[in-house]
Amino acid sequence: MTTDSSNPARLAFITGASSGIGQALAWHAYQRGWSLALVARRGDLIRQWAVQQGLDSRRFAVYEADVGEPDSIIAAAQRCMQQQGLPDLVVANAGISWGVDTALREDIDAMRQVMDVNVLGVAATFHAFITPMAxxxxxxxxxxxxxxxxRGLPGHGAYCASKAAAIAYCESLRGELRGSSVKVTTVLPGYVDTPLTRDNRYGMPFLMTPQAFAxxxxxxxxxxxxxxxxxWQMAWAGRLMRWLPNAVFDRLVAGRKRKHRHLDRR
Structure with missing residues (x-):
């Protein structure tokens, strides 16, 4: 085990820790001497993983919560502070990615769920920690x-809109906390090989493993x-995407395969 801190007891609170990016970040932090507060809807998956990895039971705790329900994730944050103390790092990672078709009424409900998890879930995850950290x-x-x-991609209206909102929200919060010594970091992954991306029907350039991303x-x-x-390759692609004229961007994405609709996969 390596450590990047003189205080190996630092605590990371990570949502969506049962798989993918969240799990990879948890393992990366643990290997560097951090303690973990691991959050997911299914705590049994985290506990199984912790046993498989041989995690020291004194260095992690599992909190079952749904970030799409503000009171659920806020309660988990409060339990964490009572049981483990105030985290040094909070990672609002939990998210969902569903294709939607706005012409279909049922997809409006699906879009609301995506926004609840990917936007309000981030704010609710941070909520309980802001004042104590400051x-x-x-x-x-x-x-x-x-x-x-x-940029908005065809069939990705819910996901793209939610992530654009999450970026703006984090930027707003960063300004609000300026001078408090509480940092706000917005992380924008490109394509990462996780359960959210494995059934995508289109090319995924610069695909990363969760471990490399973490x-x-x-x-x-x-x-x-x-x-x-x-x-970094996606960083340059992202900058280009933002500055492309709409007419050019629209031609580039024309005919691109859409993401599976959530309801079509049931």
Whole structure:
């Protein structure tokens, strides 16, 4: 085990920790001497993983919560502070990615669920920690958004809109906390090989493993960066996407396969 801190008892609170990016970030933090507060709707999956990895039971706790229900994730945050103390790092990572067709009434309900998890879930995850962190004088609130939040993609109206909103929300919060010594980091992954992306019907350039992404995201959070697009190739692609004229962008995405509708996969 390596450590990047003189205080190996630092605590990371991570949502969506049962798989994918959240699980990879948890393992990366643990290997560096951090203690973990792991959050997911299904705590049994986290506990199974913890046993498989041989995690020291004194260095982690599991909290079952649904970030789409504000009172649920806020209660989990409060339990964490009571049982483990105030985290040094909070990662609002939990998210869902569903294709939608706005012409269909039932997809409006699906879109609301995506917004509840991917936007309000980030704010609700941070909520309980903001005042205690500001009072203490340090801490980092990291929101995991997506490069998909930079432009709208056909069939991705819910996901792209939610991630654009998450980016704007984190930027707003960063301004509100300026001078408090509480950092706000917005992390924008490109394509990462997780359960959310494995059934995508289109090419995924610069695809990363969750472990490779976690290492780069961890460095960005520890450096106190306000904004990080990962990997660097996607950062350049993201900048180009933002500046392309609409007519050019529309031609580029014309005919692109859409993401599966959530209801079509039931």
């Amino acid at each position: 009072r203490r004088g340090h801490g980092c609130l990291a929101g995991v958004a997506s490069v998909a939040g930079l 290492a780069k995201a961890w460095r960005a959070m520890q450096a106190g960066r306000s904004y990080a697009i990962i990997p």
